Amino acid sequence: MKGTLWLAWRQQRALVACAVVVVLAAAALAAYFRAGMLDDLRSGLFDHCDPGPLYCTRAPDGLPQFLDVEPLRLLGALNLVLPVLVGVFWGAPLLGRDRELGTHQMVLSQGVGRAQWFASRFALAALGTAVLSGALALLFRWWWEPAVNRSYGVFWYEATALTGSGPSLVAAALFGLAVGTLAGLLTRRVLSAAAWTLLVTGAVAVLVQWTHRARLLVPPHRYVSDGWQPKEPMGDKWSTGHYGLITGSGRRDSAAECPFPSGRELRECMTGHGYVSRYYEANPAGDYWAFQWADTALLGGLALVLLLVTVLLLRRRV
Amino acid sequence: MTGPDEPAALHATELGFRYRARGEWALRECGFTVPRGRITALVGRNGAGKSTLLHLAGGLLRPAHGEIRVLGAAPGGGAARSRVALLTQDKPLYPRFTVADTLRMGGRLNASWDQPVAERVVREGGIALSARVGELSPGRRTRVALALALGKRPELLLLDEPLADLDPVVRGEIMATLMAEAAEREVSIVLSSHVLPDLEQTCDWVVLLRAGRVELSEDADALREGHALLTGHVEEEPTLREHTVVHRRTHGRQLTALVRPRGPVGGTWHVERPGLEEILLGHLQDGTRGAKGAAA
Secondary structure (H helix, E strand, O other): OHHHHHHHHHHHHHHHHHHHHHHHHHHHHHHHHHHHHHHHHHOOOOOOOOOOOOOOEOOOOOOEOOOOOHHHHHHHHHHHHHHHHHHHHHHHHHHHHHHHHOHHHHHHOOOOOHHHHHHHHHHHHHHHHHHHHHHHHHHHHHHHHHHEOOOOOEOOOOHHHHOOOOHHHHHHHHHHHHHHHHHHHHHOOHHHHHHHHHHHHHHHHHHHHHHHHOOOOOOOEEEEEEOOOOOOOOOOOEEEEEEEEEEOOOOEEEHHHOOOOOHHHHHHHHHHHOEEEEEEEEEOOOHHHHHHHHHHHHHHHHHHHHHHHHHHHHHHHO | OOOOOOOOOEEEEEEEEEOOOOOOEEEEEEEEEEOOOOEEEEEEOOOOOHHHHHHHHOOOOOOOEEEEEEOOEOOOOHHHHOOEEEEOOOOOOOOOOEHHHHHHHHHHHOOOOOHHHHHHHHHHOOOOOOOEHHHOOHHHHHHHHHHHHHHOOOOEEEEEOOOOOOOHHHHHHHHHHHHHHHHHHOOEEEEEOOOHHHHHHHOOEEEEEEOOEEEEEEEHHHHHHHOEEEEEEHHHHHHHOOOEEEEEEEEOOEEEEEEEOOOOOOOOOEEEOOOHHHHHHHHHHOOOHHHHHHHO
Protein backbone atom coordinates (compact mmCIF):
# COMPACT_ATOMS: atom_id res chain seq x y z
CA MET A 1 0.00 0.00 0.00
CA LYS A 2 2.89 2.32 0.83
CA GLY A 3 4.24 2.28 -2.71
CA THR A 4 0.96 3.09 -4.40
CA LEU A 5 0.24 5.82 -1.85
CA TRP A 6 3.65 7.31 -2.57
CA LEU A 7 2.84 7.27 -6.30
CA ALA A 8 -0.60 8.78 -5.68
CA TRP A 9 0.98 11.52 -3.59
CA ARG A 10 3.70 12.12 -6.18
CA GLN A 11 1.05 12.57 -8.87
CA GLN A 12 -1.47 14.57 -6.85
CA ARG A 13 0.78 16.75 -4.73
CA ALA A 14 0.34 19.73 -7.06
CA LEU A 15 -3.44 19.45 -6.69
CA VAL A 16 -3.15 19.15 -2.92
CA ALA A 17 -0.94 22.26 -2.89
CA CYS A 18 -3.55 24.11 -5.00
CA ALA A 19 -6.28 23.09 -2.57
CA VAL A 20 -4.25 24.30 0.40
CA VAL A 21 -3.61 27.67 -1.30
CA VAL A 22 -7.33 28.07 -2.08
CA VAL A 23 -8.33 27.33 1.51
CA LEU A 24 -5.69 29.65 2.96
CA ALA A 25 -6.66 32.48 0.61
CA ALA A 26 -10.36 31.99 1.41
CA ALA A 27 -9.58 31.92 5.13
CA ALA A 28 -7.58 35.16 4.92
CA LEU A 29 -10.37 36.90 2.98
CA ALA A 30 -13.01 35.53 5.35
CA ALA A 31 -11.12 36.77 8.41
CA TYR A 32 -10.66 40.22 6.87
CA PHE A 33 -14.22 40.75 5.66
CA ARG A 34 -15.84 39.14 8.68
CA ALA A 35 -13.95 41.55 10.94
CA GLY A 36 -15.27 44.39 8.78
CA MET A 37 -18.83 43.08 9.16
CA LEU A 38 -18.46 42.86 12.92
CA ASP A 39 -17.10 46.44 13.04
CA ASP A 40 -20.13 47.66 11.07
CA LEU A 41 -22.50 45.85 13.42
CA ARG A 42 -20.71 47.24 16.48
CA SER A 43 -20.98 50.77 15.13
CA GLY A 44 -24.69 50.67 15.94
CA LEU A 45 -25.79 51.38 12.37
CA PHE A 46 -27.93 48.24 12.30
CA ASP A 47 -29.24 48.30 15.87
CA HIS A 48 -32.64 49.56 14.81
CA CYS A 49 -33.15 46.83 12.19
CA ASP A 50 -35.87 44.25 12.87
CA PRO A 51 -35.20 40.61 12.07
CA GLY A 52 -37.09 39.62 8.99
CA PRO A 53 -37.03 39.94 5.28
CA LEU A 54 -37.97 43.59 4.98
CA TYR A 55 -35.09 45.86 4.14
CA CYS A 56 -33.64 47.84 6.93
CA THR A 57 -33.52 51.48 5.89
CA ARG A 58 -31.27 54.36 6.74
CA ALA A 59 -32.84 57.09 8.79
CA PRO A 60 -31.97 60.17 6.67
CA ASP A 61 -32.89 59.04 3.13
CA GLY A 62 -34.80 55.79 3.58
CA LEU A 63 -32.42 53.80 1.36
CA PRO A 64 -31.99 50.11 2.19
CA GLN A 65 -29.01 49.31 4.34
CA PHE A 66 -26.72 46.26 3.92
CA LEU A 67 -23.69 44.72 5.45
CA ASP A 68 -20.84 44.15 3.01
CA VAL A 69 -21.90 40.58 2.14
CA GLU A 70 -20.87 40.51 -1.53
CA PRO A 71 -17.48 38.87 -0.80
CA LEU A 72 -19.34 36.26 1.24
CA ARG A 73 -21.66 35.61 -1.70
CA LEU A 74 -18.57 35.20 -3.90
CA LEU A 75 -17.26 32.46 -1.61
CA GLY A 76 -20.73 30.90 -1.82
CA ALA A 77 -20.53 31.05 -5.62
CA LEU A 78 -17.10 29.39 -5.55
CA ASN A 79 -18.58 26.67 -3.35
CA LEU A 80 -21.46 26.26 -5.81
CA VAL A 81 -19.08 25.47 -8.67
CA LEU A 82 -16.60 23.56 -6.47
CA PRO A 83 -17.99 20.10 -7.42
CA VAL A 84 -17.46 20.91 -11.10
CA LEU A 85 -13.93 22.20 -10.46
CA VAL A 86 -13.03 19.15 -8.38
CA GLY A 87 -14.50 16.81 -10.99
CA VAL A 88 -12.73 18.45 -13.93
CA PHE A 89 -9.31 19.06 -12.38
CA TRP A 90 -9.03 16.23 -9.86
CA GLY A 91 -11.47 13.52 -10.95
CA ALA A 92 -11.00 13.47 -14.73
CA PRO A 93 -7.19 13.02 -14.69
CA LEU A 94 -7.29 10.55 -11.78
CA LEU A 95 -7.65 7.56 -14.11
CA GLY A 96 -7.93 9.49 -17.40
CA ARG A 97 -4.30 10.63 -17.46
CA ASP A 98 -2.96 7.10 -16.95
CA ARG A 99 -5.44 5.72 -19.46
CA GLU A 100 -4.39 8.35 -21.99
CA LEU A 101 -0.64 7.77 -21.55
CA GLY A 102 -1.00 4.03 -21.01
CA THR A 103 1.06 4.40 -17.84
CA HIS A 104 -1.35 2.26 -15.84
CA GLN A 105 0.07 -0.68 -17.82
CA MET A 106 3.55 0.22 -16.60
CA VAL A 107 2.39 0.60 -13.00
CA LEU A 108 0.40 -2.64 -13.09
CA SER A 109 3.44 -4.43 -14.53
CA GLN A 110 5.27 -3.56 -11.33
CA GLY A 111 4.48 -5.39 -8.12
CA VAL A 112 1.06 -3.88 -7.44
CA GLY A 113 -2.48 -4.94 -8.27
CA ARG A 114 -5.31 -2.92 -9.75
CA ALA A 115 -7.34 -2.73 -6.57
CA GLN A 116 -4.45 -1.35 -4.55
CA TRP A 117 -3.46 1.10 -7.27
CA PHE A 118 -7.00 2.45 -7.57
CA ALA A 119 -7.75 2.43 -3.85
CA SER A 120 -4.65 4.49 -3.03
CA ARG A 121 -5.19 7.17 -5.61
CA PHE A 122 -8.93 7.45 -5.06
CA ALA A 123 -8.53 7.53 -1.28
CA LEU A 124 -6.03 10.37 -1.48
CA ALA A 125 -8.21 12.32 -3.92
CA ALA A 126 -11.35 11.73 -1.83
CA LEU A 127 -9.58 12.80 1.35
CA GLY A 128 -8.26 15.92 -0.36
CA THR A 129 -11.69 16.72 -1.78
CA ALA A 130 -13.45 16.17 1.55
CA VAL A 131 -10.98 18.35 3.44
CA LEU A 132 -11.08 21.10 0.81
CA SER A 133 -14.87 21.21 0.55
CA GLY A 134 -15.35 20.78 4.29
CA ALA A 135 -12.96 23.63 5.05
CA LEU A 136 -14.67 25.93 2.52
CA ALA A 137 -18.13 25.03 3.87
CA LEU A 138 -17.03 25.73 7.45
CA LEU A 139 -15.40 29.00 6.39
CA PHE A 140 -18.63 30.08 4.76
CA ARG A 141 -20.62 29.17 7.85
CA TRP A 142 -18.25 31.09 10.13
CA TRP A 143 -18.16 34.14 7.91
CA TRP A 144 -21.93 34.06 7.42
CA GLU A 145 -22.72 33.76 11.11
CA PRO A 146 -23.06 37.51 11.95
CA ALA A 147 -25.34 37.99 8.93
CA VAL A 148 -27.49 34.85 9.08
CA ASN A 149 -31.13 35.50 8.16
CA ARG A 150 -30.88 39.26 8.55
CA SER A 151 -32.46 41.73 6.16
CA TYR A 152 -29.02 43.32 5.88
CA GLY A 153 -27.29 39.95 5.54
CA VAL A 154 -27.82 36.65 3.73
CA PHE A 155 -30.86 34.42 4.19
CA TRP A 156 -30.50 30.66 4.57
CA TYR A 157 -32.42 29.90 1.39
CA GLU A 158 -30.17 31.80 -1.00
CA ALA A 159 -28.41 29.27 -3.26
CA THR A 160 -24.98 30.50 -2.19
CA ALA A 161 -25.82 29.74 1.44
CA LEU A 162 -28.03 26.66 1.07
CA THR A 163 -25.73 24.88 -1.37
CA GLY A 164 -22.48 26.64 -0.54
CA SER A 165 -22.34 25.62 3.11
CA GLY A 166 -22.90 22.58 5.25
CA PRO A 167 -22.29 18.85 4.76
CA SER A 168 -24.05 18.76 1.38
CA LEU A 169 -21.08 20.67 -0.09
CA VAL A 170 -18.77 17.81 0.88
CA ALA A 171 -21.16 15.28 -0.67
CA ALA A 172 -21.44 17.40 -3.83
CA ALA A 173 -17.65 17.70 -4.17
CA LEU A 174 -17.21 13.95 -3.72
CA PHE A 175 -19.92 13.42 -6.32
CA GLY A 176 -17.96 15.63 -8.75
CA LEU A 177 -14.82 13.60 -8.03
CA ALA A 178 -16.66 10.32 -8.65
CA VAL A 179 -18.10 11.59 -11.95
CA GLY A 180 -14.65 12.70 -13.12
CA THR A 181 -13.04 9.40 -12.10
CA LEU A 182 -15.58 7.29 -13.95
CA ALA A 183 -15.45 9.58 -16.99
CA GLY A 184 -11.66 9.20 -17.08
CA LEU A 185 -12.00 5.43 -16.95
CA LEU A 186 -14.58 5.34 -19.73
CA THR A 187 -13.27 7.97 -22.17
CA ARG A 188 -9.51 7.27 -21.85
CA ARG A 189 -8.87 10.96 -22.57
CA VAL A 190 -8.45 13.64 -19.94
CA LEU A 191 -9.99 16.32 -22.11
CA SER A 192 -13.14 14.45 -23.04
CA ALA A 193 -13.42 13.15 -19.48
CA ALA A 194 -13.27 16.76 -18.29
CA ALA A 195 -15.95 17.78 -20.78
CA TRP A 196 -18.26 14.96 -19.68
CA THR A 197 -17.63 15.81 -16.05
CA LEU A 198 -18.47 19.45 -16.66
CA LEU A 199 -21.69 18.44 -18.39
CA VAL A 200 -22.87 15.82 -15.88
CA THR A 201 -21.83 17.61 -12.69
CA GLY A 202 -23.21 20.92 -14.00
CA ALA A 203 -26.51 19.29 -14.97
CA VAL A 204 -26.85 17.63 -11.57
CA ALA A 205 -26.07 20.93 -9.83
CA VAL A 206 -28.85 22.62 -11.80
CA LEU A 207 -31.16 19.73 -10.99
CA VAL A 208 -30.42 20.08 -7.28
CA GLN A 209 -31.26 23.80 -7.44
CA TRP A 210 -34.50 22.88 -9.17
CA THR A 211 -35.42 20.38 -6.43
CA HIS A 212 -34.86 23.19 -3.93
CA ARG A 213 -37.16 25.57 -5.76
CA ALA A 214 -39.78 22.91 -6.38
CA ARG A 215 -39.44 21.80 -2.71
CA LEU A 216 -39.31 18.28 -4.05
CA LEU A 217 -37.32 16.70 -1.23
CA VAL A 218 -38.36 19.02 1.60
CA PRO A 219 -42.07 19.82 1.30
CA PRO A 220 -43.17 23.24 2.58
CA HIS A 221 -45.29 23.84 5.64
CA ARG A 222 -48.78 25.40 5.24
CA TYR A 223 -49.38 28.30 7.58
CA VAL A 224 -53.13 28.92 8.09
CA SER A 225 -54.63 31.93 9.83
CA ASP A 226 -58.32 31.98 10.78
CA GLY A 227 -60.61 34.56 9.26
CA TRP A 228 -59.10 37.90 8.47
CA GLN A 229 -56.83 38.18 11.43
CA PRO A 230 -53.25 39.09 10.48
CA LYS A 231 -51.15 36.26 9.05
CA GLU A 232 -48.13 34.97 10.91
CA PRO A 233 -45.23 37.08 9.63
CA MET A 234 -43.07 35.47 6.94
CA GLY A 235 -39.91 36.33 8.86
CA ASP A 236 -37.01 34.13 7.80
CA LYS A 237 -39.23 31.48 6.20
CA TRP A 238 -38.70 30.62 2.54
CA SER A 239 -41.97 31.32 0.77
CA THR A 240 -43.07 29.10 -2.10
CA GLY A 241 -45.12 31.98 -3.47
CA HIS A 242 -48.33 29.99 -2.96
CA TYR A 243 -50.86 31.76 -0.81
CA GLY A 244 -54.61 32.15 -0.86
CA LEU A 245 -57.96 31.56 0.73
CA ILE A 246 -59.70 28.50 2.15
CA THR A 247 -63.48 27.94 2.12
CA GLY A 248 -65.49 26.26 4.85
CA SER A 249 -65.40 23.01 2.89
CA GLY A 250 -61.60 23.16 2.72
CA ARG A 251 -61.22 24.22 -0.94
CA ARG A 252 -58.22 26.45 -1.58
CA ASP A 253 -58.49 29.39 -3.92
CA SER A 254 -56.06 31.97 -5.23
CA ALA A 255 -55.53 35.08 -3.18
CA ALA A 256 -56.60 37.04 -6.27
CA GLU A 257 -60.27 36.30 -5.37
CA CYS A 258 -59.91 38.81 -2.54
CA PRO A 259 -56.89 40.94 -3.37
CA PHE A 260 -56.93 43.05 -0.24
CA PRO A 261 -54.25 42.95 2.42
CA SER A 262 -56.59 43.56 5.36
CA GLY A 263 -59.42 45.66 6.70
CA ARG A 264 -63.08 46.01 5.82
CA GLU A 265 -62.77 45.19 2.12
CA LEU A 266 -61.04 41.92 2.89
CA ARG A 267 -63.60 41.00 5.51
CA GLU A 268 -66.52 41.75 3.17
CA CYS A 269 -64.96 39.88 0.26
CA MET A 270 -64.18 36.82 2.38
CA THR A 271 -67.66 36.60 3.91
CA GLY A 272 -69.19 37.19 0.49
CA HIS A 273 -67.31 34.24 -1.03
CA GLY A 274 -67.58 31.98 2.03
CA TYR A 275 -63.85 31.97 2.87
CA VAL A 276 -63.06 31.12 6.47
CA SER A 277 -59.27 31.34 6.57
CA ARG A 278 -56.15 32.36 4.70
CA TYR A 279 -52.91 30.42 4.18
CA TYR A 280 -49.46 30.59 2.77
CA GLU A 281 -46.81 27.92 2.13
CA ALA A 282 -43.20 28.25 3.20
CA ASN A 283 -40.25 26.36 4.64
CA PRO A 284 -39.22 27.50 8.11
CA ALA A 285 -35.57 28.42 8.71
CA GLY A 286 -35.04 25.12 10.52
CA ASP A 287 -35.53 23.36 7.17
CA TYR A 288 -31.98 24.45 6.28
CA TRP A 289 -30.85 21.18 7.83
CA ALA A 290 -33.58 19.14 6.11
CA PHE A 291 -32.37 20.50 2.75
CA GLN A 292 -28.76 19.84 3.78
CA TRP A 293 -29.34 16.22 4.74
CA ALA A 294 -31.54 15.54 1.71
CA ASP A 295 -28.81 16.84 -0.63
CA THR A 296 -26.12 15.01 1.31
CA ALA A 297 -28.01 11.74 1.00
CA LEU A 298 -28.81 12.28 -2.69
CA LEU A 299 -25.34 13.35 -3.83
CA GLY A 300 -23.48 11.08 -1.45
CA GLY A 301 -25.59 8.14 -2.63
CA LEU A 302 -24.94 9.01 -6.28
CA ALA A 303 -21.21 9.29 -5.55
CA LEU A 304 -21.23 5.84 -3.95
CA VAL A 305 -23.08 4.34 -6.91
CA LEU A 306 -20.58 5.87 -9.35
CA LEU A 307 -17.67 4.61 -7.25
CA LEU A 308 -19.16 1.13 -7.28
CA VAL A 309 -19.57 1.24 -11.07
CA THR A 310 -15.95 2.42 -11.40
CA VAL A 311 -14.68 -0.43 -9.24
CA LEU A 312 -16.73 -2.98 -11.18
CA LEU A 313 -15.53 -1.64 -14.54
CA LEU A 314 -11.93 -1.37 -13.39
CA ARG A 315 -11.19 -5.05 -13.94
CA ARG A 316 -12.62 -4.96 -17.43
CA ARG A 317 -11.33 -1.60 -18.58
CA VAL A 318 -7.87 -1.24 -17.10
CA MET B 1 19.68 -25.24 -14.43
CA THR B 2 16.09 -26.13 -15.19
CA GLY B 3 14.75 -29.43 -14.00
CA PRO B 4 11.91 -31.22 -15.71
CA ASP B 5 9.57 -30.62 -12.77
CA GLU B 6 10.12 -26.89 -12.71
CA PRO B 7 7.10 -25.01 -14.06
CA ALA B 8 7.50 -23.66 -17.57
CA ALA B 9 8.12 -19.98 -18.21
CA LEU B 10 4.93 -19.83 -20.23
CA HIS B 11 2.29 -22.49 -20.55
CA ALA B 12 -0.97 -21.96 -22.42
CA THR B 13 -3.85 -24.35 -22.90
CA GLU B 14 -6.80 -23.64 -25.19
CA LEU B 15 -6.06 -19.96 -24.73
CA GLY B 16 -8.49 -17.59 -26.41
CA PHE B 17 -9.10 -13.86 -26.25
CA ARG B 18 -11.34 -11.40 -28.07
CA TYR B 19 -11.53 -7.65 -27.85
CA ARG B 20 -15.05 -6.55 -27.13
CA ALA B 21 -14.97 -3.68 -29.60
CA ARG B 22 -13.78 -5.70 -32.56
CA GLY B 23 -15.61 -8.89 -31.71
CA GLU B 24 -13.28 -11.18 -33.62
CA TRP B 25 -10.91 -13.55 -31.84
CA ALA B 26 -7.45 -12.02 -31.38
CA LEU B 27 -6.19 -15.37 -30.11
CA ARG B 28 -7.85 -18.74 -30.26
CA GLU B 29 -7.08 -22.29 -29.25
CA CYS B 30 -3.49 -21.45 -28.39
CA GLY B 31 -1.65 -24.25 -26.65
CA PHE B 32 2.12 -24.11 -26.21
CA THR B 33 4.89 -24.31 -23.65
CA VAL B 34 8.03 -22.22 -23.38
CA PRO B 35 10.61 -23.82 -21.07
CA ARG B 36 12.51 -21.80 -18.52
CA GLY B 37 15.83 -20.16 -19.15
CA ARG B 38 15.14 -19.57 -22.83
CA ILE B 39 15.28 -16.44 -24.86
CA THR B 40 12.16 -16.76 -26.90
CA ALA B 41 11.29 -14.94 -30.08
CA LEU B 42 7.58 -14.31 -30.43
CA VAL B 43 7.06 -13.83 -34.13
CA GLY B 44 4.05 -13.02 -36.23
CA ARG B 45 2.68 -10.51 -38.69
CA ASN B 46 0.82 -7.40 -37.64
CA GLY B 47 -2.38 -8.34 -35.89
CA ALA B 48 -1.30 -11.94 -35.35
CA GLY B 49 -1.88 -11.54 -31.62
CA LYS B 50 1.65 -11.03 -30.26
CA SER B 51 0.82 -8.06 -28.06
CA THR B 52 -2.39 -9.70 -26.90
CA LEU B 53 -0.47 -12.80 -25.86
CA LEU B 54 2.10 -10.77 -23.93
CA HIS B 55 -0.62 -8.67 -22.26
CA LEU B 56 -2.35 -11.88 -21.21
CA ALA B 57 0.92 -13.25 -19.83
CA GLY B 58 1.57 -9.97 -18.02
CA GLY B 59 -1.88 -10.01 -16.42
CA LEU B 60 -3.06 -6.83 -18.16
CA LEU B 61 -5.77 -8.80 -19.96
CA ARG B 62 -7.72 -11.85 -18.85
CA PRO B 63 -8.35 -14.81 -21.16
CA ALA B 64 -11.85 -15.20 -22.56
CA HIS B 65 -11.19 -18.91 -22.88
CA GLY B 66 -8.60 -21.38 -21.66
CA GLU B 67 -5.68 -20.57 -19.44
CA ILE B 68 -2.18 -19.18 -19.43
CA ARG B 69 0.35 -19.73 -16.61
CA VAL B 70 3.56 -17.84 -16.06
CA LEU B 71 6.20 -19.68 -13.99
CA GLY B 72 3.38 -21.92 -12.87
CA ALA B 73 1.29 -19.06 -11.48
CA ALA B 74 -1.75 -17.16 -12.70
CA PRO B 75 -0.72 -13.85 -14.38
CA GLY B 76 -1.57 -10.70 -12.46
CA GLY B 77 -1.74 -12.53 -9.14
CA GLY B 78 0.55 -11.67 -6.26
CA ALA B 79 2.87 -14.61 -6.91
CA ALA B 80 3.35 -13.84 -10.60
CA ARG B 81 3.52 -10.05 -10.24
CA SER B 82 6.76 -10.03 -8.31
CA ARG B 83 8.49 -12.48 -10.65
CA VAL B 84 7.33 -11.34 -14.07
CA ALA B 85 8.17 -8.02 -15.73
CA LEU B 86 6.36 -6.76 -18.80
CA LEU B 87 7.48 -3.98 -21.08
CA THR B 88 4.61 -2.98 -23.35
CA GLN B 89 5.11 -1.75 -26.87
CA ASP B 90 4.75 2.00 -26.34
CA LYS B 91 6.84 1.85 -23.16
CA PRO B 92 4.63 4.21 -21.20
CA LEU B 93 6.38 6.25 -18.51
CA TYR B 94 5.34 9.35 -16.62
CA PRO B 95 6.72 12.17 -18.80
CA ARG B 96 6.92 14.64 -15.93
CA PHE B 97 8.90 12.34 -13.65
CA THR B 98 12.69 12.55 -13.69
CA VAL B 99 14.63 9.37 -14.38
CA ALA B 100 15.51 9.23 -10.68
CA ASP B 101 11.82 9.55 -9.75
CA THR B 102 10.95 6.77 -12.18
CA LEU B 103 13.49 4.44 -10.60
CA ARG B 104 12.34 5.48 -7.13
CA MET B 105 8.83 4.52 -8.21
CA GLY B 106 10.15 1.10 -9.24
CA GLY B 107 11.66 0.72 -5.78
CA ARG B 108 8.43 1.67 -4.08
CA LEU B 109 6.12 -0.45 -6.20
CA ASN B 110 8.12 -3.68 -6.07
CA ALA B 111 8.76 -5.98 -3.17
CA SER B 112 12.30 -6.63 -4.37
CA TRP B 113 14.23 -3.97 -6.21
CA ASP B 114 17.82 -3.82 -7.39
CA GLN B 115 18.68 -0.14 -7.56
CA PRO B 116 22.32 -0.67 -8.70
CA VAL B 117 21.18 -2.75 -11.68
CA ALA B 118 18.53 -0.21 -12.65
CA GLU B 119 21.01 2.65 -12.35
CA ARG B 120 23.63 0.77 -14.33
CA VAL B 121 21.22 0.16 -17.21
CA VAL B 122 20.36 3.86 -17.25
CA ARG B 123 23.97 4.99 -16.95
CA GLU B 124 25.12 2.72 -19.79
CA GLY B 125 22.90 4.79 -22.05
CA GLY B 126 24.52 8.01 -20.85
CA ILE B 127 21.26 9.21 -19.31
CA ALA B 128 21.38 11.70 -16.43
CA LEU B 129 19.25 10.70 -13.45
CA SER B 130 17.99 14.27 -13.20
CA ALA B 131 16.64 14.29 -16.78
CA ARG B 132 12.90 14.48 -17.28
CA VAL B 133 11.53 11.35 -18.93
CA GLY B 134 9.35 13.38 -21.31
CA GLU B 135 12.42 15.09 -22.74
CA LEU B 136 14.34 11.90 -23.56
CA SER B 137 14.72 10.47 -27.06
CA PRO B 138 12.72 7.28 -27.80
CA GLY B 139 15.83 5.13 -27.48
CA ARG B 140 16.67 6.55 -24.08
CA ARG B 141 13.08 6.20 -22.93
CA THR B 142 13.19 2.54 -23.92
CA ARG B 143 16.34 2.19 -21.86
CA VAL B 144 14.68 3.75 -18.79
CA ALA B 145 11.68 1.46 -19.24
CA LEU B 146 14.04 -1.47 -19.53
CA ALA B 147 15.84 -0.36 -16.36
CA LEU B 148 12.47 -0.36 -14.61
CA ALA B 149 11.82 -3.91 -15.83
CA LEU B 150 15.31 -5.22 -14.98
CA GLY B 151 15.50 -3.47 -11.60
CA LYS B 152 12.64 -5.67 -10.54
CA ARG B 153 14.96 -8.69 -10.97
CA PRO B 154 12.29 -10.69 -12.76
CA GLU B 155 12.55 -14.39 -13.46
CA LEU B 156 10.54 -13.88 -16.63
CA LEU B 157 10.86 -10.78 -18.75
CA LEU B 158 8.18 -10.12 -21.37
CA LEU B 159 9.13 -7.54 -24.00
CA ASP B 160 6.64 -6.35 -26.59
CA GLU B 161 8.48 -4.94 -29.60
CA PRO B 162 11.21 -3.41 -27.46
CA LEU B 163 13.26 -2.41 -30.49
CA ALA B 164 10.61 -0.92 -32.74
CA ASP B 165 11.30 2.66 -33.86
CA LEU B 166 14.90 2.58 -32.67
CA ASP B 167 17.90 3.08 -34.92
CA PRO B 168 20.19 0.06 -35.50
CA VAL B 169 22.98 1.34 -33.22
CA VAL B 170 20.64 1.85 -30.25
CA ARG B 171 18.99 -1.46 -31.05
CA GLY B 172 22.33 -3.21 -30.78
CA GLU B 173 23.19 -1.45 -27.53
CA ILE B 174 19.90 -2.29 -25.89
CA MET B 175 20.03 -5.88 -27.06
CA ALA B 176 23.55 -6.14 -25.62
CA THR B 177 22.41 -4.78 -22.25
CA LEU B 178 19.49 -7.16 -22.24
CA MET B 179 21.58 -10.20 -23.09
CA ALA B 180 24.22 -9.32 -20.50
CA GLU B 181 21.60 -9.07 -17.75
CA ALA B 182 19.85 -12.21 -18.95
CA ALA B 183 23.06 -14.22 -18.93
CA GLU B 184 24.02 -12.97 -15.48
CA ARG B 185 20.78 -13.97 -13.81
CA GLU B 186 19.33 -16.71 -16.00
CA VAL B 187 16.24 -14.69 -16.77
CA SER B 188 13.74 -16.23 -19.17
CA ILE B 189 12.92 -13.70 -21.86
CA VAL B 190 10.03 -13.61 -24.30
CA LEU B 191 10.54 -10.99 -26.92
CA SER B 192 8.25 -10.07 -29.76
CA SER B 193 9.82 -8.43 -32.76
CA HIS B 194 9.50 -7.72 -36.43
CA VAL B 195 13.23 -7.40 -36.76
CA LEU B 196 14.07 -10.96 -37.72
CA PRO B 197 17.87 -10.54 -38.10
CA ASP B 198 18.08 -9.38 -34.47
CA LEU B 199 16.45 -12.59 -33.35
CA GLU B 200 18.76 -14.92 -35.27
CA GLN B 201 21.70 -14.27 -32.96
CA THR B 202 19.92 -14.09 -29.65
CA CYS B 203 16.95 -16.40 -29.50
CA ASP B 204 16.99 -20.10 -28.77
CA TRP B 205 13.22 -20.74 -28.79
CA VAL B 206 10.60 -19.60 -31.25
CA VAL B 207 6.87 -19.11 -30.90
CA LEU B 208 5.21 -18.23 -34.18
CA LEU B 209 1.69 -16.83 -34.24
CA ARG B 210 -0.51 -16.74 -37.29
CA ALA B 211 -3.90 -15.08 -37.27
CA GLY B 212 -4.36 -15.72 -33.57
CA ARG B 213 -3.11 -19.30 -33.54
CA VAL B 214 0.22 -20.75 -32.47
CA GLU B 215 1.86 -22.37 -35.47
CA LEU B 216 5.29 -23.12 -34.01
CA SER B 217 6.67 -23.40 -30.53
CA GLU B 218 10.05 -25.02 -30.86
CA ASP B 219 13.71 -24.93 -30.05
CA ALA B 220 15.53 -22.71 -32.56
CA ASP B 221 18.25 -25.26 -33.35
CA ALA B 222 15.67 -28.00 -33.82
CA LEU B 223 13.89 -25.69 -36.24
CA ARG B 224 17.08 -25.06 -38.21
CA GLU B 225 17.82 -28.77 -38.39
CA GLY B 226 14.27 -29.68 -39.20
CA HIS B 227 14.03 -27.48 -42.29
CA ALA B 228 15.73 -27.66 -45.66
CA LEU B 229 15.90 -25.11 -48.41
CA LEU B 230 15.67 -26.93 -51.73
CA THR B 231 16.43 -25.47 -55.14
CA GLY B 232 15.78 -27.38 -58.34
CA HIS B 233 13.74 -27.76 -61.54
CA VAL B 234 10.00 -27.19 -61.32
CA GLU B 235 9.40 -30.67 -62.70
CA GLU B 236 11.01 -32.17 -59.58
CA GLU B 237 8.17 -30.82 -57.44
CA PRO B 238 6.16 -34.09 -57.21
CA THR B 239 9.05 -35.60 -55.18
CA LEU B 240 8.15 -33.18 -52.37
CA ARG B 241 4.66 -34.62 -51.95
CA GLU B 242 5.49 -36.63 -48.84
CA HIS B 243 7.11 -33.67 -47.12
CA THR B 244 5.72 -30.49 -45.65
CA VAL B 245 6.33 -27.60 -48.00
CA VAL B 246 6.30 -24.49 -45.87
CA HIS B 247 6.84 -22.06 -48.65
CA ARG B 248 7.61 -22.27 -52.36
CA ARG B 249 8.68 -19.79 -54.94
CA THR B 250 9.25 -20.20 -58.66
CA HIS B 251 11.56 -18.20 -60.84
CA GLY B 252 11.09 -19.24 -64.43
CA ARG B 253 11.62 -23.00 -64.34
CA GLN B 254 13.53 -22.87 -61.09
CA LEU B 255 11.75 -23.76 -57.88
CA THR B 256 12.92 -22.81 -54.40
CA ALA B 257 11.08 -24.49 -51.55
CA LEU B 258 11.37 -24.36 -47.78
CA VAL B 259 10.58 -27.88 -46.69
CA ARG B 260 10.19 -29.82 -43.46
CA PRO B 261 11.35 -33.20 -44.68
CA ARG B 262 9.73 -36.34 -43.32
CA GLY B 263 12.50 -38.71 -44.24
CA PRO B 264 14.99 -38.58 -47.14
CA VAL B 265 14.10 -36.29 -50.02
CA GLY B 266 14.11 -37.88 -53.47
CA GLY B 267 14.82 -36.17 -56.79
CA THR B 268 17.75 -33.94 -57.68
CA TRP B 269 17.79 -30.90 -55.43
CA HIS B 270 20.39 -28.47 -54.31
CA VAL B 271 19.98 -28.64 -50.52
CA GLU B 272 20.87 -25.81 -48.16
CA ARG B 273 20.48 -25.43 -44.44
CA PRO B 274 18.29 -22.34 -44.01
CA GLY B 275 18.89 -19.65 -41.38
CA LEU B 276 16.32 -18.96 -38.70
CA GLU B 277 15.31 -15.78 -40.49
CA GLU B 278 14.55 -17.68 -43.71
CA ILE B 279 12.54 -20.28 -41.83
CA LEU B 280 10.50 -17.70 -39.98
CA LEU B 281 9.97 -15.65 -43.11
CA GLY B 282 8.86 -18.78 -44.93
CA HIS B 283 6.32 -19.60 -42.26
CA LEU B 284 5.10 -16.00 -42.12
CA GLN B 285 4.63 -15.83 -45.87
CA ASP B 286 2.96 -19.22 -45.96
CA GLY B 287 -0.63 -18.85 -47.07
CA THR B 288 0.07 -15.99 -49.43
CA ARG B 289 1.98 -18.49 -51.53
CA GLY B 290 -0.35 -18.37 -54.53
CA ALA B 291 -0.20 -14.70 -55.38
CA LYS B 292 3.11 -13.55 -54.00
CA GLY B 293 5.05 -16.73 -54.69
CA ALA B 294 4.21 -16.61 -58.38
CA ALA B 295 5.06 -12.96 -58.67
CA ALA B 296 8.43 -13.33 -56.93
